[in-house]
Amino acid sequence: MTPQPIWSPVALSNMVDPSTSTGAVVNGAELVVWRDSSGKAHVWEDRCPHRGMRMSFGFVRGDHLACLYHGWQYDTAGQCRHIPAHPQLDVPQTIRMQTFASAERNGIIWAGSTTEADPALLPAEIAGLVPVRSLYADCTMEKALAILAATPLPGVSDAPKIETISENYISLTAGATRLLVAIQSMGDAKLALHLMANEGAPIAALARYAQALRLALETPLAEVA
Amino acid sequence: MSALTLYNYELDENSYRVRLLLSMLGIEHDVYSVNMLPGREEKSPALLALNPCGTLPFIKQGDTVLFGAEAILAHLARHNDASGKWLPIDRPDFSTTMMWLGFAAGPLQAAVKAREVAVFAVGGHLERLKADARAAFRIMDDHMTLRHIEGKEWFAADYPTIADLALIPSFALSRDFNIDHEEFPALRLWLRRFRRLPGFITMPGIPDYH
Numbered sequence: 001m002t003p004q005p006i007w008s009p010v011a012l013s014n015m016v017d018p019s020t021s022t023g024a025v026v027n028g029a030e031l032v033v034w035r036d037s038s039g040k041a042h043v044w045e046d047r048c049p050h051r052g053m054r055m056s057f058g059f060v061r062g063d064h065l066a067c068l069y070h071g072w073q074y075d076t077a078g079q080c081r082h083i084p085a086h087p088q089l090d091v092p093q094t095i096r097m098q099t100f101a102s103a104e105r106n107g108i109i110w111a112g113s114t115t116e117a118d119p120a121l122l123p124a125e126i127a128g129l130v131p132v133r134s135l136y137a138d139c140t141m142e143k144a145l146a147i148l149a150a151t152p153l154p155g156v157s158d159a160p161k162i163e164t165i166s167e168n169y170i171s172l173t174a175g176a177t178r179l180l181v182a183i184q185s186m187g188d189a190k191l192a193l194h195l196m197a198n199e200g201a202p203i204a205a206l207a208r209y210a211q212a213l214r215l216a217l218e219t220p221l222a223e224v225a
Numbered sequence: 226m227s228a229l230t231l232y233n234y235e236l237d238e239n240s241y242r243v244r245l246l247l248s249m250l251g252i253e254h255d256v257y258s259v260n261m262l263p264g265r266e267e268k269s270p271a272l273l274a275l276n277p278c279g280t281l282p283f284i285k286q287g288d289t290v291l292f293g294a295e296a297i298l299a300h301l302a303r304h305n306d307a308s309g310k311w312l313p314i315d316r317p318d319f320s321t322t323m324m325w326l327g328f329a330a331g332p333l334q335a336a337v338k339a340r341e342v343a344v345f346a347v348g349g350h351l352e353r354l355k356a357d358a359r360a361a362f363r364i365m366d367d368h369m370t371l372r373h374i375e376g377k378e379w380f381a382a383d384y385p386t387i388a389d390l391a392l393i394p395s396f397a398l399s400r401d402f403n404i405d406h407e408e409f410p411a412l413r414l415w416l417r418r419f420r421r422l423p424g425f426i427t428m429p430g431i432p433d434y435h
């Protein structure tokens with residue numbers, strides 16, 4: 001399966017340490033997001049070419065991602081480099097990962113829909129942002145946008161001013177607070193909101209706002225009076 | 226002090242909680258391996274005479290028997306940790322430590338049961354238990370998200386306590402019942418930190434990154 005759209009957010013940059021991996025789902029496509037020891041982020045299909053084990057269960061060794069199952073290791077280009085059961089083997093070029101383009105922009109790791117996704121199509125750079133949190137909720141994109149538009153930011157009583165940056169990236173402004181929301185559609189009525197704010201914004205209050213937002217996002221529509 | 230015996234089953238998550246602290250504090254002990262599956266030995270008359278609840282783990286030291294993982298953790302930390310931090314009795318973090326220890330014994334046991342249903346095929350409503358486990362992990366992730374924003378790394382204090390230790394196993398084992406870690410980024414960072422503490426040991430289901 002191929003992730004959509006062209007660039008989808010998959011994690012906050014500060015929540016993926018160097019030499020670690022995690023899973024991420026974009027519209028049903030299972031991805032592994034990992035950082036090598038130099039800190040560079042990579043996004044691949046979450047599937048070992050050997051027997052299909054989830055690579056997000058694996059571990060990072062230097063600039064290789066190792067599969068948990070039989071320890072096959074893949075370099076940053078997705079090429080298999082080491083098979084522990086056959087240490088002398090010169091691993092064939094054909095054993096390689098399905099890789100996707102990846103980029104970091106505005107405090108977020110973005111996954112491309114193809115290996116060659118065009119970085120020019122990433123959202124424009126915004127300076128001076130700090131991380132708030134990622135929020136996972138069982139909810140559709142439409143409903144999330146409606147609730148985000150209607151919910152006041154902390155410390156302000158009016159609904160925020162909304163600016164649509166792209167189909168999955170919006171900006172909410174109220175008073176001196178600007179909240180940037182990158183929306184990862186994971187599948188049928190499942191999504192993640194990756195939240196960044198301007199420096200000086202009340203970060204803990206925004207994290208609590210997000211926690212409360214999840215209740216609204218997951219309340220069946222009929223109950224939203 | 227007289228010899229300490231742990232009544233333990235290798236694949237039992239609550240037994241692992243106690244093994245983990247024994248290892249991290251370097252406490253000498255004997256192990257009695259209970260044939261929990263398939264034998265149900267913990268319900269045998271001989272073991273019920275020691276622990277009438279018929280649960281694991283329990284410990285025996287001299288004439289004293291203690292059951293319940295959280296009570297055992299508190300007891301072991303109280304008598305074996307010179308730093309006084311794992312169970313911070315005389316520190317302001319005592320109350321939050323006890324609160325999260327209670328959480329491990331309470332809402333988080335849905336995760337323990339979900340794993341038992343998924344792995345051991347014992348009876349139970351898996352989907353309901355999974356939903357309850359996910360709700361518990363969310364409470365934990367929300368808490369650690371706020372702690373992270375405050376620059377704190379552990380659940381109850383500026384240092385790891387038996388609260389962290391009691392909470393860790395359910396999250397580390399959640400893939401056994403098909404709950405992934407990706408929805409809980411703050412818990413992922415916390416688990417990684419905890420794994421690096423001296424004396425950390427794994428159990429089947431928690432990968433050893435050799």
Ligand code: FES
Nearest residue numbers: 048050051067070
């Ligand atoms: S499945 Fe990955 S190494 Fe075998």
